[in-house]
Amino acid sequence: MTANVAMRTVRIGSRKSQLALVQTHWVQAELQKQFPHLKFEVKTMETQGDKILNVSLSKIGDKGLFTQELESDMLDGTIDFAVHSLKDLPTRLPEGLMLGCVTEREDPADALVLNAKHQGQQIDTLPENAVIGTSSLRRLAQLRHHFPNFEFKDIRGNLNTRLRKLDEGDYDAIILAVAGLRRLEMSDRIDQILPPEISLHAVGQGALGIECRSDDSEILSIVKALEHLPTACRCQAERAFLRELEGGCQVPIGVNTILVDDQLTLTGIVASLDGQRLIKDNIQGAPAEAEALGTTLAKRAKAAGAQGILDEITAASRA
Numbered sequence: 050m051t052a053n054v055a056m057r058t059v060r061i062g063s064r065k066s067q068l069a070l071v072q073t074h075w076v077q078a079e080l081q082k083q084f085p086h087l088k089f090e091v092k093t094m095e096t097q098g099d100k101i102l103n104v105s106l107s108k109i110g111d112k113g114l115f116t117q118e119l120e121s122d123m124l125d126g127t128i129d130f131a132v133h134s135l136k137d138l139p140t141r142l143p144e145g146l147m148l149g150c151v152t153e154r155e156d157p158a159d160a161l162v163l164n165a166k167h168q169g170q171q172i173d174t175l176p177e178n179a180v181i182g183t184s185s186l187r188r189l190a191q192l193r194h195h196f197p198n199f200e201f202k203d204i205r206g207n208l209n210t211r212l213r214k215l216d217e218g219d220y221d222a223i224i225l226a227v228a229g230l231r232r233l234e235m236s237d238r239i240d241q242i243l244p245p246e247i248s249l250h251a252v253g254q255g256a257l258g259i260e261c262r263s264d265d266s267e268i269l270s271i272v273k274a275l276e277h278l279p280t281a282c283r284c285q286a287e288r289a290f291l292r293e294l295e296g297g298c299q300v301p302i303g304v305n306t307i308l309v310d311d312q313l314t315l316t317g318i319v320a321s322l323d324g325q326r327l328i329k330d331n332i333q334g335a336p337a338e339a340e341a342l343g344t345t346l347a348k349r350a351k352a353a354g355a356q357g358i359l360d361e362i363t364a365a366s367r368a
């Protein structure tokens with residue numbers, strides 16, 4: 050009788066962390082505006098990555114830690130699509146699922162966040178033996194290269210937990226994504242945005258990735274409404290670079306992309322864990338070639354020494 054009876058409900062899957070919820074609620078609100086005749090509901094769940102907090106991310110190693118539970122719910126139809134931080138979404142997705150949409154990116158850079166006693170400092174004015182908190186091999190290797198005298202300590206937990214540990218004095222500074230802090234309205238905690246010369250960011254950092262079923266064209270056309278083409282293009286190159294380099298274990302890989310005047314520039318780095326060796330190179334080409342640019346740059350990096358670094362890391366993770 051009423052239109053409500055026939056109204057389709059679209060179920061969105063999300064992690065439960067504060068950042069995940071802010072991101073998912075943004076997607077929900079944007080889609081609701083564009084599709085007023087549909088009803089968007091959010092279903093939250095905890096993933097392995099949210100539960101295992103006592104083991105360092107690099108030791109857990111494998112991908113999909115923050116996505117697997119959401120993916121099985123998608124495959125059995127409990128949810129219709131899932132919203133992820135794109136950088137947490139593996140470059141190879143399970144059979145039957147696809148990356149349906151990449152949203153407009155926040156600043157993808159890393160941020161330096163200081164303990165209050167270092168107020169006004171920058172990364173290159175911190176004391177020599179400063180204790181830096183990060184659980185990312187990428188940040189660790191690059192910072193170790195530039196600042197070999199810092200001490201690096203693992204840090205896990207959601208953003209608020211990490212900031213609390215910093216404030217309690219466990220660290221002199223921590224490194225976090227600018228994007229996460231901005232989305233949680235904590236930009237005031239950013240003491241310095243690290244330039245690409247010091248830290249190339251993670252693949253996909255700052256963008257959201259919406260994952261959906263490959264055969265659900267209706268849902269795909271809905272989520273595509275939030276696609277930001279320049280971000281999608283840049284992230285396609287970044288993800289192709291990573292896909293070609295990774296072999297199942299976590300490797301310190303950083304990227305930077307610039308898209309201007311129909312020219313895409315991808316810079317990539319592969320670093321050894323001790324920060325001694327950095328293989329860094331860049332490539333330019335047409336945006337339509339994004340995928341091939343990423344793959345080509347990765348092959349070049351492998352030939353220039355990255356393969357040796359990857360083999361070492363694989364051997365160490367098996368030992």
Ligand SMILES: NCc1[nH]cc(CCC(=O)O)c1CC(=O)O
Pocket residue numbers: 134135136137224225226228229253254255256
């Ligand atoms: N795995 C943690 C994670 N996943 C996404 C973000 C921040 C937001 C983003 O990069 O899009 C963070 C936290 C961080 O790296 O500081």
